[in-house]
Amino acid sequence: MESEAHSNWRLLHGSAFVVLMAGAMLIPELRRWPWMWIVPLAGYFLMAVFLPRWRSAMIWLRVGKLSGVSIAATVGIMTLTSATLVAFNTIAKPDVSNYRAALPFERFGGVITAGVVFTVVNATLEELVFRGVLFDAIGSQWNVWVTLIATSVLFGLGHLHGFPPGLWGACLAVVFGFGVGVLRVWTGGLALPILAHMGADSTIYWILVSGGAL
Secondary structure, eight states, X not given: OOOHHHHHHHHHHHHHHHHHHHHHHTXXXXXXXXXXXXXXXXXXXXXXXXXXXXXXTOTTOOOOOOOHHHHHHHXXXXXXXXXXXXXXXXXXXOOOTTHHHHXXXXXXXXXXXHHHHHHHHHHHHHHIIIIXXXXXXXXXXXXXXXXXXXXXXXXXXXXXXXXXXXXXXHHHHHHHXXXXXXXXXXXXXXHHHHXXXXXXXXXXXXXXHHTTOO
């Protein structure tokens, strides 16, 4: 059974990350993607470099156990998510023109290069945050169901201004967050949640490009 001291260290990790992210949000230049994720994560990992006790509590930083069944489930989540995003875009026809200003894709070269960079970087950073640091911090104090729901809601709130936009988009993000959260619990690591997230982000990128936003 986990000691109370170790559990408190895990909670401290999440609290410190929230403080770091709040501090980054006070600087306008850091509110843009991907700095909004990179800067607080860099501060978090910098603490691990200098504090051995901090490193010992980073039990969430794992690949996880992979199996044929879990990989098949991940492919299923990717397929369902992509189909849902395409259907939403086809039915709702949201205005995607504002995304060019929010996402600095022109710095990554061509369309394909930018798509690969966005897909890999965004999926990895967001999973490190939501199914990594925050999931572990909340899970140190509450049961798995509370943790799944809480991190999924936080993920949805974090995507109110993402794609799909608005309240419906946030609700879809909550459902997706719950699905990849289950993958995280099932496998005990972040590899498959990151892979599933990459599937969603690659679809979003394709929608934005085909809609003339990028």
